[in-house]
Amino acid sequence: MKIGTVLKLEKIEPETGYSNTYRSKIIEKEGQYLFIDLLNDNKTNKTTIFPKGTPFKISYVGRDQSVHLFNTKILRLAKGELPAIVIELPSEEKITTIQRRRFVRIDTAVDVAIHSSDISFTTVTVDVSGGGVSIILPPSYTFEIAENVEIWMVLHMQSGEINYISAKGEVVRIDDNESLRKASLKFLSISKNDQQAIIRYGFEKQLEARKKELL
Template sequence: MLPKINDILFIQVNSVDEEEAQKEFKSRIADIRDEVMSIEIPIEVRTGRLKKLYTGDQLSIYYMSEGGVKNYFNTQVEGFKRDVISLVLIRKPKPEAITKVQRRTFLRVPAELEISVKLADHHQFLAITEDVGGGGISMLCDGKEPIMQKDAVSCWLLIPYRNGTVDHVPFKAEVVRTKELDTGRRLVMLGFTEISDADRQKVIRYCFERQLELRKN
């Protein structure tokens, strides 16, 4: 479902400044025409301050639809116009470019990303993901690592985007299942138990970009 006039958008600005990239803003759709949507000047959710945007800024956005579904898409600032109030013009997403995320349904994509894992006893190790999704990840680690089903872990996931920026996403998870492989490595499936909406959006954004990349190949 495409966004509609008066829908509230939750926005992150893709920035090389990690602190700035983590801020979440919200705005309202004022008008929709052909390939462009007009939105009100975004306001930072935490502080209530207005956010100045520039033509070409890359945005990661989600909005809510019926049933609590979050709809994610990427876009960019196309320009500005003055009506009764100042408005920002952004590119309207195509229906096929919108990723719908329900509570129990998350897009998962194959991906080899670096992840740091810390167990409850503070033992820490590095691993490589096998797939990534909005609800959790699967990773490959050395079979000698003392990680078992139902273990609680704290992690940092390194996420590189197509525009060259890199994000570090912290989260807590539970080991859902493990599988010993013939190679001596262990496949570990993690389900997120604590992850902020902003950080989950970063994972979803990466999955969306990765899916587009896989479709091209």
């Protein structure tokens, strides 16, 4: 983990099962101790203070684009020019890696707009990843392999945050199944922020699916 790494913190109330998420980032690191920004509530966008000992489940995207997850708690509030929260980073064996591949495809329907030099249309995705998307091809629309397109998507995060994604892509495969025609598009150019947003979106969908399996 490096200075500036963005953290997602989830707090679960054991009595009710209610959970809420907060965001922060690492501003300093001393051995196994992390100094992070004061927490911002993802729903209200307000700074929230918690007492010493408050437990959190923390996730972050690593340099390898994998999502890492660990449990920790607030140790203390460090006062100074920039107040910071001190938490402990557990040993590596206590950090779970959710995504081991560079880009994990998540089956999900997301509204998407496609533009090429010849056609434009809106549709939904079949799956998404940090490396590209598969989309449903509406009737009467088709592509050529290696054709360049512009891709626009809207991702609704669990926090209520909305991310508008834009990327340049290339058609790598057409599936002309009679019942459902699909096109696979590889990202050729996408901003780091947009790619990170897609990875976080996929991570949230994975956790959502795991929670449903446990019900």
